[in-house]
């Protein structure tokens with residue numbers, strides 16, 4: 493199984509200044525080109541690679557898109573006054589998990 497965390501943290505693979513690298517995994521803009529187009533860094537492998545690559549990738553991508561779009565359509569997400577923004581360093585488990593944080597979720601009218 494491909495260790496995605498090791499792959500992203502390896503300085504020999506990750507070249508932050510290059511468009512073909514993953515760079516800092518906390519920087520979402522790494523998926524955008526200078527002109528605003530979509531970029532997929534060559535080392536971005538959340539579904540693994542090679543003969544054991546995830547067979548559910550297409551389904552997972554559709555589900556994630558619909559799930560996220562529906563949440564954003566129906567709710568407004570915002571920072572809670574007086575509470576800090578989420579710590580983006582993450583906690584390493586089977587996957588990199590966020591530390592607990594507060595967020596305000598209000599149904600859209």
Ligand code: HEM
Nearest residue numbers: 493494538539540541543544545546547548549551552556
């Ligand atoms: C966000 C969702 C998902 C992620 C991040 C994910 C990620 C992965 C990864 C990293 C592997 C291992 C690849 C390797 O061994 O190198 C894998 C394997 C696999 N995934 Fe997923 N997966 C997701 C969703 C799904 C879904 C929805 C299905 C089925 C409907 C699925 C079915 C499988 C199967 C059957 C394998 C084993 C493939 C094999 O060993 O030949 N996955 N997945």
